[in-house]
Amino acid sequence: MGDIDPSFVQDHEQRPKFNSTEIEEIPVIDLSASSPSDSQELVSKIGEACKNYGFFQVINHGVPLELRQKTEKVAKEFFDQSMEEKRKVKRNEVDPMGYYDSEHTKNVRDWKEVFDYLVLDPTLIPASADPDDKELRTLTNQWPEYPFEFREQCQGYTKQVEKLAFKLLELISMSLGLPADRLNGYFKDQISFARLNHYPPCPSPHLALGVGRHKDGGALTVLAQDEVGGLEIARRSDGEWIPVKPIPDAFIINIGNCMQVWSNDLYWSAEHRVVVNSEKERFSMPFFFFPSHYVQIKPLEELVNEQNPPKYKEFNWGKFFASRNRSDYKQQEVENVQIDHYKASE
Numbered sequence: 001m002g003d004i005d006p007s008f009v010q011d012h013e014q015r016p017k018f019n020s021t022e023i024e025e026i027p028v029i030d031l032s033a034s035s036p037s038d039s040q041e042l043v044s045k046i047g048e049a050c051k052n053y054g055f056f057q058v059i060n061h062g063v064p065l066e067l068r069q070k071t072e073k074v075a076k077e078f079f080d081q082s083m084e085e086k087r088k089v090k091r092n093e094v095d096p097m098g099y100y101d102s103e104h105t106k107n108v109r110d111w112k113e114v115f116d117y118l119v120l121d122p123t124l125i126p127a128s129a130d131p132d133d134k135e136l137r138t139l140t141n142q143w144p145e146y147p148f149e150f151r152e153q154c155q156g157y158t159k160q161v162e163k164l165a166f167k168l169l170e171l172i173s174m175s176l177g178l179p180a181d182r183l184n185g186y187f188k189d190q191i192s193f194a195r196l197n198h199y200p201p202c203p204s205p206h207l208a209l210g211v212g213r214h215k216d217g218g219a220l221t222v223l224a225q226d227e228v229g230g231l232e233i234a235r236r237s238d239g240e241w242i243p244v245k246p247i248p249d250a251f252i253i254n255i256g257n258c259m260q261v262w263s264n265d266l267y268w269s270a271e272h273r274v275v276v277n278s279e280k281e282r283f284s285m286p287f288f289f290f291p292s293h294y295v296q297i298k299p300l301e302e303l304v305n306e307q308n309p310p311k312y313k314e315f316n317w318g319k320f321f322a323s324r325n326r327s328d329y330k331q332q333e334v335e336n337v338q339i340d341h342y343k344a345s346e
């Protein structure tokens with residue numbers, strides 16, 4: 001047994017195996033389509049990847065490499081500071097954005113520290129998960145004093161990543177046979193946020209996880225990972241864990257719960273997790289592309305009919321978000337809300 005706090009220890013069946021012989025890789029898609037027939041092929045590749053894996057990597061995506069590298073650098077510098085310094089921007093019940101080092105996924109503590117910031121500042125979300133409570137609350141960002149260029153760098157980076165997120169949203173809409181801008185209106189007051197993840201080396205990587213298995217809630221996630229590796233996804237066909245190979249300057253894209261519901265289960269929001277290791281620290285930067293809080297999520301009308309009835313009941317995105325995020329603050333007795341709770345009865 002390694003000497004880690006019991007709050008980090010995963011149940012036996014959740015622990016990583018480290019003997020993966022899987023060589024299968026998620027699709028790598030080049031976004032630089034130059035002719036209409038290339039674009040057609042691009043759209044269909046994206047559709048296939050969303051269906052078969054719910055995950056793919058993109059290259060030639062338009063986000064400047066230098067911007068990403070500089071953001072990684074300030075992230076590293078931020079996490080390198082003393083705990084005293086980081087705690088100055090620690091998130092709490094009032095300010096849920098900022099620094100945090102005790103997130104739980106499914107009630108087990110994750111081996112990581114994070115910094116979260118909103119794309120729109122301020123952002124409005126429901127005050128509680130209670131469906132009858134109409135009150136809203138205003139979220140704002142907390143920025144650290146050091147590194148000096150941290151705020152500007154993070155915001156500049158997210159601006160470019162957001163553009164990529166909209167581009168992908170349009171490609172995915174087209175892959176569903178819909179107009180490119182079919183989903184754009186749902187993001188007018190988006191509650192998207194970006195996260196900087198730092199996974200320190202872990203003395204007992206066979207017992208803990210950087211992030212426990214989970215599905216991302218929103219429409220899609222645009223993730224930058226460094227060269228260390230550790231992200232694994234559960235394959236749609238059989239649930240086997242397959243590693244996502246680091247590719248320099250590529251972004252990993254995954255379908256979230258909202259997209260799965262909009263597509264009426266044609267597209268897949270895959271479970272994923274992060275394995276840690278005893279030698280190397282790892283950094284990653286997900287951008288969670290989330291609709292406006294007032295959007296009602298349900299299978300798109302164009303995609304359902306008598307033969308293919310809606311597989312989900314309608315739900316409010318802001319309330320779903322609020323109920324999932326309750327668990328950030330403390331260990332809960334019950335598992336937080338999962339998308340399957342909204343499955344229509346057969």
Ligand SMILES: O=C(O)CCC(=O)C(=O)O
Binds near residue numbers: 195223283
């Ligand atoms: O660090 C990673 O590769 C993925 C992190 C993740 O899945 C998340 O923050 O939702």
Ligand SMILES: [Fe+2]
Binds near residue numbers: 216272
């Ligand atoms: Fe995730």
